[in-house]
Amino acid sequence: MAWFLVEITYVQEKMPDVRPRHREFLSKLAGEGRVAVAGPLGDGTGGVTLYQADDEAHLKETIDRDPYFLEGVIAERSVREFKPVIGAWLPAES
Template sequence: MAWFVVEQTYVPEKFAAVRPRHREYLSSLVAEGTVAVAGPVDGDTGGLVIYRANDREELRKILDADPYYVEGAISERTVREFTPVLGAWLKDQ
């Protein structure tokens, strides 16, 4: 499993209406262990999520199923692989 940091910039006039569906989707991913942490940044101009996935292709499918993406509420998305070495989220340090 790999870790990924995903930053998204919202389409201002669209994201608020989609937010309940987006959060429901992310909550299901939290429950299955795919999302470690998620939340808005910079006064709701975007969001940041840390995911665990087998690879970038699996992550892309997860991201593309997010209601924010499906309903056109994302204007920009960046994905970076992340290698945590210390932290409370790590079981084997």
Template sequence: MPWFVVEQRYVPEKYADVRPRHREYLSTLAEQGVVALAGPLDGDTGGMALYQATDREHLQSIIDADPYYVEGAVAERTVRDFKPVLGSWLPASSE
């Protein structure tokens, strides 16, 4: 299943109020194995997450349902395909 890196830049005056709902949403996705890692970037100006989804369309539906996006706390969002080939978290057959 493909991996994606999503980076978001926050709307400064909105993100703090939405953060609890955003984290609850991502926690649910992490329990389902969709979010591998997620967290804020230095200075709380944005955040980054590593998702696994069936395809880009599936990913789009997931990130568009994020409370940060729904409630207007995302100023900018970048989505990039990611192919992990090395790392201690990967199964031996991931290459």
């Protein structure tokens, strides 16, 4: 499994109506352990999510089912693999 940092920029006029379905989608993934953290940027222009997926193809399959993607709320999206080494939520190394 790999970690991916996904940053999106919103199409502002579409975002409010779709936000509840987007958050429901992410909450389900968080419950499955596939989203570590997600939320909007402080300036309200977009958001960041940290996903866990088998690989980038699996991640793309997942994020392409996000209501924000399906309903045209995403103006831009960047995906970068992330390799966490320090953090309270990481398992202890043996």
